[in-house]
Amino acid sequence: MSQTMDAPTAPPELDRDLPHPQGPLTAAALISVDYIAPPAPIAPFVTTLYHFRCDEPLIRDIQPAAIGQLCIFPHGTGEMHFAEGYRDPNHPVGLLTPLSRATPIEVEGPFHAFGAALTPVGWAALTGLHAGQHKDRLLPAASVLGPEIAELGERLIAAYRDGSISGRDCALAVGDFVGANVKPVHPRHLELIAATGRWLGASFNPEIGELSGVAGYSGRQVQRLVERYFGLPPRALARKYRALRAAALLSAPQLSLEDEAEIAEAFFDQPHMIREIAHFVGRTPARLTDPSTPYLAEMIDARNLRELGP
Template sequence: MEKKQDMLPKGVLHAMLGGKKFSLQRYEPGGDVGYFVQHYWVVRWDLRGQAPYSQTVLAHPNVNLVFEEGATGIFGVALSTSSHLLAGQGHVFGVKFKPGGFYPFWQKPVSQLYGTVTTLEEVFQVETAPLEAEMLAMPEDAQMVRRIEAFLGERLPERDPNVKRVSELVGLIQADRTVLKVEDASRLSGMSIRTMQRLFDRYVGVSPKSVIQRYRLHEAAQMIDQGAVSDWLDLSIALGYYDHSHFIRDFRAIVGVSPQEYRQTQTL
């Protein structure tokens, strides 16, 4: 079982503080499951004797299967940010599907899951409660990984070439800071805008424009968290924005506050 780097990933807002409250481990999928799954993740926390902690996440364009006591389900891409209250001691296990990787299991436009949660019964025709109890009773990450790999391995759909196509395009958008518009992604991929929009609706669950915004703002939040921003105009340019006001507008629309307000909460 190969473990990914365990630093908090982009999208975890105020990650420097969050890293003191909980741990995150990620594990690579094996075999044929890896065609559909990006990685497995485990969050653990022990806040006994401390105040509860609310962690906010700026969503990635991925569907997640999450095992959490009393809240297990399949989570579509969140609307913008989502907050998770950590209290006492506990852990959560998740399966992060590749962008497009959940569609072959679901066989419906993934946009139908946008901002919603669905059950294991609906997708996999298994009872949620017994599997949740079995998974969360396992003391070791490796045991949970093996169990879910077996679960998914028994239910693997046929490989859909669009999964690879969409996942690679989302990866290009994530890596290239100059991609700020759907036209930029279309130029990179050689795919027409209309084709891209249809594929993203069916396979990813959100529009190409939404994916582009999220990844650029992931980088912005990470740089602010790391104290690497001395000038907002420089940050805008570093992320490929030609219009400083456009960057501020995007940040506020998705994160909920301006970049300056976000930085100020670091010291609260």
């Protein structure tokens, strides 16, 4: 018998150790984020390129759960506060591993960043790391990708600081690095990744059993491989993307009656929906359209969930 997510039984309580920012989040008018579509050759590996800027002396924000990022910080020194109780600094040339939940950021500004948000295929092809075993960290990129990324990052930081290169061009240069350094992924694994994306995008509560047999793998093999490439096993992964998809719809200027009904049916009850979205996105539904949260609004935009397929 196939299994579905959460319904019809009551959901368990979420972890209570999710950290929260120590103070108000930075206001929208003080933050600028440019998203740059990845060139066609790197589109399978990069969801979006970006350039983030805020010149405040202290910046607080929340990074929604995501796959992973190659990120460079020419200005700003701070930390990500992970739920397990540890903190990682924003290394000048960093590799943000896949996140299993929303993660607060606190930075002494001005804070500028540029980089590439990776797809599941991009994470695997660029890093070769097991996403589940390396989730929820901000690492020095050279520790995984070698000295070349540190050298590139240092050159881009120097050029960005002296104004000889724009943030957009820096982000495109990071994209070029990704394209030049990805390695082949096993074809059957690619088939499984694509099928998992379609599975996640087909329903708010996809049936776990529908993944069994994909690409010729048993249910147990599918569990292991999904965690390897997406950072979470299928049940937890479906919870994460249900929250992200619901948040993307709820943050839209207008919500159709059909979408509203679908979201309502996707969760056990409204308190459950609020907890889930807060856990994976970092805001309650009432704050998803808050004008003080532009970074969040961009990161949960449907165009940044391309890994879900059509």
